Amino acid sequence: MQKEHLNKTPEVAWIFDVDGVITNPAEKKVTEVGLIEEISSKLDQGDIVALNTGRSISWMMDRVIKPIEEAVGDKTKLVNFLAVGEKGGAWASFKDGELVIEVDDQIFIPESLKAEVRHLIESKFAESMFYDESKLTMLSTEMIDGRSVPDYAKEQLILIEKMKEILENPEYRSLDLKIDPTTIATDIQNSHVGKHFGARRIANWLKERGIKPIHVIALGDSQSDTEMAEELQGEYPVEFVFVGDKSKLDSSKLIKKPVFTQKQFGEGTFEFLTSFKE
Secondary structure, three states, X not given: OHHHHOOOOOOEEEEEOOEOOOEEOOOOEOOOOOHHHHHHHHHHOOOEEEEEOOOOHHHHHHXXXXXXXXXXXXXXXXXXXXXXXXXXXXXXXXXXXXXXXXXXXXXXXXXXXXXXXXXXXXXXXXXXXXXXXXXXXXXEEEEOOOOOHHHHHHHHHHHHHHHHHHHOOHHHHOOOEEEEEOOOEEEEEEOOOOXXXXXXXXXXXXXXXXXXXXXXXXXXXXXXXXXXXXXXXXXXXXXXXXXXXXXXXXXXXXXXXXXXXXXXXXXXXHHHHHHOOO
Protein backbone atom coordinates (compact mmCIF):
# COMPACT_ATOMS: atom_id res chain seq x y z
CA MET A 1 0.00 0.00 0.00
CA GLN A 2 2.85 2.36 0.81
CA LYS A 3 4.36 1.97 -2.64
CA GLU A 4 1.29 3.63 -4.13
CA HIS A 5 2.38 6.80 -2.34
CA LEU A 6 6.04 6.62 -3.36
CA ASN A 7 6.57 9.63 -5.60
CA LYS A 8 9.40 8.74 -7.99
CA THR A 9 9.89 12.35 -9.13
CA PRO A 10 9.14 14.61 -6.15
CA GLU A 11 9.52 18.34 -6.61
CA VAL A 12 11.94 18.71 -3.70
CA ALA A 13 14.17 16.61 -1.49
CA TRP A 14 14.57 18.58 1.74
CA ILE A 15 17.69 17.94 3.84
CA PHE A 16 17.72 19.46 7.32
CA ASP A 17 20.53 19.75 9.79
CA VAL A 18 19.00 19.33 13.27
CA ASP A 19 20.80 21.39 15.96
CA GLY A 20 20.16 25.07 15.30
CA VAL A 21 17.93 24.36 12.30
CA ILE A 22 15.10 22.32 13.84
CA THR A 23 16.00 22.14 17.54
CA ASN A 24 17.21 24.98 19.73
CA PRO A 25 20.86 24.12 20.55
CA ALA A 26 20.70 25.72 24.00
CA GLU A 27 17.42 24.08 25.05
CA LYS A 28 18.04 20.92 22.96
CA LYS A 29 14.44 20.69 21.79
CA VAL A 30 12.12 22.20 19.17
CA THR A 31 11.04 25.62 20.41
CA GLU A 32 9.67 27.20 17.21
CA VAL A 33 5.90 26.79 17.23
CA GLY A 34 4.58 25.27 14.00
CA LEU A 35 7.98 24.17 12.66
CA ILE A 36 7.35 20.42 12.96
CA GLU A 37 3.99 20.85 11.24
CA GLU A 38 5.62 22.75 8.36
CA ILE A 39 8.23 20.02 7.88
CA SER A 40 5.57 17.32 8.04
CA SER A 41 3.46 19.15 5.45
CA LYS A 42 6.29 18.66 2.95
CA LEU A 43 5.88 14.90 3.35
CA ASP A 44 2.11 15.19 2.97
CA GLN A 45 2.52 17.00 -0.34
CA GLY A 46 4.83 14.28 -1.69
CA ASP A 47 8.30 15.72 -1.07
CA ILE A 48 11.27 13.90 0.45
CA VAL A 49 12.29 14.92 3.98
CA ALA A 50 15.69 13.88 5.34
CA LEU A 51 17.61 14.80 8.48
CA ASN A 52 21.40 14.91 8.46
CA THR A 53 23.07 15.38 11.84
CA GLY A 54 25.80 14.32 14.20
CA ARG A 55 23.15 13.51 16.81
CA SER A 56 22.24 9.90 17.52
CA ILE A 57 18.99 8.36 16.31
CA SER A 58 17.89 7.83 19.92
CA TRP A 59 18.45 11.52 20.71
CA MET A 60 16.30 12.55 17.74
CA MET A 61 13.54 10.04 18.45
CA ASP A 62 11.36 11.90 20.96
CA ARG A 63 12.53 15.39 19.98
CA VAL A 64 12.09 15.27 16.19
CA ILE A 65 11.27 11.90 14.60
CA LYS A 66 8.16 11.00 16.61
CA PRO A 67 6.72 14.54 16.41
CA ILE A 68 7.11 14.47 12.61
CA GLU A 69 5.51 11.03 12.46
CA GLU A 70 2.56 12.24 14.54
CA ALA A 71 2.11 15.44 12.52
CA VAL A 72 1.98 13.77 9.09
CA GLY A 73 -1.61 13.47 7.96
CA ASP A 74 -1.12 10.59 5.52
CA LYS A 75 1.07 8.06 7.37
CA THR A 76 1.89 6.21 4.14
CA LYS A 77 3.93 9.27 3.13
CA LEU A 78 6.42 8.40 5.87
CA VAL A 79 8.15 6.13 3.34
CA ASN A 80 9.65 9.41 2.04
CA PHE A 81 11.35 10.18 5.37
CA LEU A 82 14.95 9.37 6.32
CA ALA A 83 16.86 10.36 9.45
CA VAL A 84 20.66 10.12 9.17
CA GLY A 85 22.53 10.41 12.45
CA GLU A 86 26.11 10.28 13.69
CA LYS A 87 27.29 12.06 10.53
CA GLY A 88 26.31 9.13 8.34
CA GLY A 89 27.05 6.25 10.69
CA ALA A 90 23.44 5.39 11.55
CA TRP A 91 20.08 5.98 9.88
CA ALA A 92 16.38 5.30 10.34
CA SER A 93 13.48 4.99 7.89
CA PHE A 94 9.91 3.74 7.89
CA LYS A 95 9.21 0.32 6.40
CA ASP A 96 5.65 -1.07 6.46
CA GLY A 97 4.76 1.64 8.94
CA GLU A 98 7.53 0.77 11.41
CA LEU A 99 10.72 2.74 12.05
CA VAL A 100 13.78 0.65 11.25
CA ILE A 101 17.22 1.71 12.55
CA GLU A 102 20.36 0.67 10.69
CA VAL A 103 24.03 1.08 11.60
CA ASP A 104 27.17 1.00 9.44
CA ASP A 105 29.17 -1.73 11.17
CA GLN A 106 32.32 -0.64 9.32
CA ILE A 107 32.37 2.56 11.39
CA PHE A 108 33.25 2.16 15.05
CA ILE A 109 35.26 3.44 18.00
CA PRO A 110 37.23 0.91 20.11
CA GLU A 111 35.63 0.19 23.50
CA SER A 112 38.97 0.85 25.19
CA LEU A 113 39.03 4.39 23.75
CA LYS A 114 35.46 5.01 24.88
CA ALA A 115 36.44 3.89 28.40
CA GLU A 116 39.47 6.20 28.49
CA VAL A 117 37.54 9.27 27.36
CA ARG A 118 34.60 8.45 29.65
CA HIS A 119 37.00 8.29 32.60
CA LEU A 120 38.66 11.55 31.51
CA ILE A 121 35.33 13.37 31.43
CA GLU A 122 34.13 11.97 34.76
CA SER A 123 37.41 12.68 36.55
CA LYS A 124 38.46 16.05 35.05
CA PHE A 125 35.51 17.73 33.33
CA ALA A 126 32.37 16.57 35.14
CA GLU A 127 31.30 20.12 36.03
CA SER A 128 31.24 21.34 32.43
CA MET A 129 30.44 18.37 30.17
CA PHE A 130 29.17 14.80 30.01
CA TYR A 131 29.92 11.67 27.98
CA ASP A 132 27.17 10.91 25.43
CA GLU A 133 26.30 7.24 25.82
CA SER A 134 23.78 7.26 22.95
CA LYS A 135 26.29 7.25 20.08
CA LEU A 136 26.83 3.94 18.26
CA THR A 137 29.57 4.73 15.71
CA MET A 138 31.41 7.73 17.18
CA LEU A 139 32.42 9.19 20.53
CA SER A 140 30.93 12.44 21.83
CA THR A 141 31.19 14.65 24.88
CA GLU A 142 28.73 17.50 25.30
CA MET A 143 28.30 20.68 27.32
CA ILE A 144 26.08 20.32 30.37
CA ASP A 145 22.72 22.08 29.97
CA GLY A 146 22.78 25.61 31.31
CA ARG A 147 26.55 25.90 31.19
CA SER A 148 28.03 29.13 29.77
CA VAL A 149 29.26 28.56 26.21
CA PRO A 150 32.35 30.81 26.69
CA ASP A 151 33.23 28.93 29.90
CA TYR A 152 32.72 25.61 28.14
CA ALA A 153 34.96 26.77 25.28
CA LYS A 154 37.86 27.26 27.70
CA GLU A 155 37.42 23.76 29.12
CA GLN A 156 37.05 22.37 25.61
CA LEU A 157 40.52 23.58 24.61
CA ILE A 158 42.02 21.63 27.51
CA LEU A 159 39.91 18.57 26.64
CA ILE A 160 41.09 18.60 23.03
CA GLU A 161 44.74 18.52 24.11
CA LYS A 162 43.99 15.58 26.43
CA MET A 163 42.20 13.77 23.59
CA LYS A 164 45.18 14.33 21.29
CA GLU A 165 47.45 12.73 23.87
CA ILE A 166 45.17 9.70 24.12
CA LEU A 167 45.01 9.28 20.32
CA GLU A 168 48.81 9.26 20.21
CA ASN A 169 48.82 5.96 22.11
CA PRO A 170 50.13 3.14 19.87
CA GLU A 171 46.84 1.23 19.90
CA TYR A 172 44.96 4.22 18.42
CA ARG A 173 47.62 5.93 16.30
CA SER A 174 46.98 3.76 13.25
CA LEU A 175 43.20 4.24 13.36
CA ASP A 176 41.59 6.72 10.98
CA LEU A 177 40.23 8.99 13.73
CA LYS A 178 39.96 12.75 14.16
CA ILE A 179 38.77 15.20 16.80
CA ASP A 180 35.88 17.42 15.72
CA PRO A 181 34.98 20.23 18.16
CA THR A 182 31.72 22.19 17.78
CA THR A 183 30.05 24.93 19.83
CA ILE A 184 28.62 22.61 22.49
CA ALA A 185 30.34 19.27 21.86
CA THR A 186 33.61 17.52 21.05
CA ASP A 187 33.61 14.37 18.93
CA ILE A 188 36.13 11.69 18.10
CA GLN A 189 35.10 10.12 14.82
CA ASN A 190 36.28 8.27 11.76
CA SER A 191 37.89 10.74 9.37
CA HIS A 192 35.56 10.00 6.46
CA VAL A 193 32.26 10.70 8.22
CA GLY A 194 30.65 14.14 8.23
CA LYS A 195 27.82 16.10 6.68
CA HIS A 196 29.09 15.14 3.22
CA PHE A 197 28.98 11.45 4.18
CA GLY A 198 25.46 11.83 5.55
CA ALA A 199 24.37 13.57 2.35
CA ARG A 200 25.84 10.72 0.30
CA ARG A 201 23.90 8.27 2.47
CA ILE A 202 20.72 10.17 1.58
CA ALA A 203 21.58 10.26 -2.14
CA ASN A 204 22.22 6.51 -2.19
CA TRP A 205 18.93 5.89 -0.38
CA LEU A 206 17.10 7.85 -3.08
CA LYS A 207 18.85 5.99 -5.89
CA GLU A 208 18.13 2.58 -4.35
CA ARG A 209 14.43 3.44 -4.41
CA GLY A 210 14.48 4.92 -7.90
CA ILE A 211 13.55 8.41 -6.68
CA LYS A 212 14.81 11.40 -8.67
CA PRO A 213 13.87 14.71 -7.04
CA ILE A 214 13.73 17.71 -9.34
CA HIS A 215 15.92 19.65 -6.95
CA VAL A 216 17.42 19.52 -3.46
CA ILE A 217 17.15 22.13 -0.71
CA ALA A 218 19.57 21.78 2.21
CA LEU A 219 19.20 23.87 5.35
CA GLY A 220 22.04 24.47 7.79
CA ASP A 221 23.36 26.88 10.40
CA SER A 222 27.09 26.18 10.46
CA GLN A 223 30.01 26.00 8.04
CA SER A 224 30.12 22.20 7.97
CA ASP A 225 26.55 22.14 6.68
CA THR A 226 27.74 23.48 3.31
CA GLU A 227 29.17 19.98 2.76
CA MET A 228 25.63 18.74 2.11
CA ALA A 229 25.28 21.03 -0.89
CA GLU A 230 28.87 20.55 -2.01
CA GLU A 231 28.45 16.76 -2.04
CA LEU A 232 25.25 16.76 -4.13
CA GLN A 233 25.50 19.83 -6.36
CA GLY A 234 27.15 17.85 -9.14
CA GLU A 235 24.12 15.55 -9.40
CA TYR A 236 21.14 17.75 -8.58
CA PRO A 237 20.19 21.42 -8.76
CA VAL A 238 20.93 22.26 -5.10
CA GLU A 239 19.92 25.27 -3.07
CA PHE A 240 21.63 25.87 0.26
CA VAL A 241 19.66 27.84 2.84
CA PHE A 242 21.66 29.28 5.72
CA VAL A 243 19.89 30.12 8.98
CA GLY A 244 23.01 30.92 11.02
CA ASP A 245 25.24 34.00 11.24
CA LYS A 246 25.95 34.79 7.59
CA SER A 247 29.15 36.68 8.49
CA LYS A 248 30.66 33.33 9.51
CA LEU A 249 29.87 31.47 6.28
CA ASP A 250 32.37 30.72 3.52
CA SER A 251 30.26 29.77 0.49
CA SER A 252 33.09 29.79 -2.05
CA LYS A 253 32.69 26.06 -2.84
CA LEU A 254 28.99 26.33 -3.62
CA ILE A 255 27.97 26.50 -7.29
CA LYS A 256 24.86 28.48 -6.45
CA LYS A 257 24.85 31.41 -4.02
CA PRO A 258 23.28 30.51 -0.67
CA VAL A 259 19.95 31.85 0.51
CA PHE A 260 20.06 33.76 3.79
CA THR A 261 17.00 34.06 5.99
CA GLN A 262 16.22 37.26 7.87
CA LYS A 263 15.65 35.39 11.12
CA GLN A 264 18.08 32.82 12.46
CA PHE A 265 18.02 29.19 13.55
CA GLY A 266 14.58 27.59 14.02
CA GLU A 267 12.86 30.89 13.34
CA GLY A 268 14.79 31.18 10.07
CA THR A 269 13.85 27.63 9.07
CA PHE A 270 10.18 28.36 9.75
CA GLU A 271 10.47 31.63 7.83
CA PHE A 272 11.84 29.89 4.75
CA LEU A 273 9.42 26.95 4.81
CA THR A 274 6.35 29.16 5.13
CA SER A 275 7.47 31.49 2.33
CA PHE A 276 8.63 28.76 -0.08
CA LYS A 277 6.48 28.18 -3.14
CA GLU A 278 6.96 25.12 -5.35
